[in-house]
Amino acid sequence: MSEAASTRTPVALLPSLAPLLHSWLPRQRWFAGKGHPVAGFSLVSATELLPLDSAPGPGLLHLLLRVQQPGLPAPSAQDCYQLLLGVRTTLPPHLAPALIGHLTEGPLAGRTVYEGLHDPRLADLILERLRTPGALGPLRFDRSEVAPAIPGGLAARPLEAEQSNSSLVYGDAYILKLFRRVQPGPNPDLELPLALARAGCSRVPAPVAWYETTAPEPYTLGVLQPFLRGSRDGWLLALDSLAGGHSFADEARALGRVTAEVHTALAGELPTVMLTRPQTEHLAAAMTQRLEAAAQAVPALQPYAPRLRAAFDAIATLGMRGRSWRAQRVHGDLHLGQTLRGGGARGDGHWSVIDFEGEPARPLGERRRPQPPVRDVAGMLRSFDYAARTHRPWNPAWAERCRTAYCEGYAEADGADPRAEPELLRAYETDKAVYEVVYEARHRPDWLPVPMAAIDRLAALT
Structure with a gap:
């Protein structure tokens, strides 16, 4: 300079x-x-x-x-x-x-x-920096040692669909995600795909290059990955299925298997822990605290709060009785929009999972914490319900078939059916629905009836 x-x-x-x-x-x-x-x-x-x-x-x-x-x-x-x-x-x-x-x-x-x-x-300048690793002031650009060389001269275009981040697509070959709101520490959207690449998991696009800063604190700033040209996300495919009156059960079953494959690979590469009584009580207390804050923010939740709290009390009670659960690194924000099915040359039904950042509004330390795999399962089950609720007339049977097929697919690949842990699954579904209620009330009030319907169903399970 x-x-x-x-x-x-x-x-x-x-x-x-x-x-x-x-x-x-x-x-x-x-x-x-x-x-x-x-x-x-x-x-x-x-x-x-x-x-x-x-x-x-x-x-x-x-x-x-x-x-x-x-x-x-x-x-x-x-x-x-x-x-x-x-x-x-x-x-x-x-x-x-x-x-x-x-x-x-x-x-x-x-x-x-x-x-x-x-x-x-x-x-184009940003891509050139990623093609040639090195430092520039506090920024450091790095590249995968096993990925092919990145060609130059690829035309760039912004991806308008992004919300919490920004993305550039280069020549339909690569996509660069730039994190906007950054927190100190490794971002899971780089950390977890790198771990999955080491494990040989083909369900997640492997990072090709990335850039970070180490001063004054370490921040992950951007990740370049292959762009899955011709793919369609699971949310749009689900809506097409509903609009056409078609079953989505086969796709849901395949997604269940893919989720289990990703979980197995993550558990093999990164540490796992057991949630015993102290951790279970802390988990239940955190869910209860979020429920109480949500009920203050959205009065419509208040009549349901005592019955919803029972779902969190149930896992705390199991922990007191000696029940423990395995926890590992998970996706953290899994839903249909975080999945892609190959099209064009890859129109073989190959599913991929993307966006391992977790819920961006949550602290980075929380997003990097090992959690029961059933958390991701609960997120996907909620997504099936969301899709069904957006269709007119509402098709609850479609959602139920998808939920069943997804859990069956997971069990086929993992050997354990997530429905075998009903208390934990219900607690995570309830926690997710409470989060959705607050989000919709703040950002999309017209959508509030979607999570409120789930709140009504989950409260009735008491």
């Missing part, structure tokens, strides 16, 4: 960027602090991936930015976000939708700042 650049960034530039970011950040789909005022920003790191003084540009500035929102509970009140900002003298018309704003003061006064991922030239 030139002497001029080093005096311009990071400290000198942030005050001039702050007014633009105050307006732009809360409008982004991946910004987690919507509805709460932003009090200020502090820099974690700043790196010029492409010098900002290369007029007329573009320059590319990588920021790790801590956003101060005192109205949120800790640690969310100090969330850290990854930004990639393009800088030009004049923004071409095709980049107009990416505009963040014009700087009127500071070291880059008169320049335009925009979302860099929408600029093909800057997206």
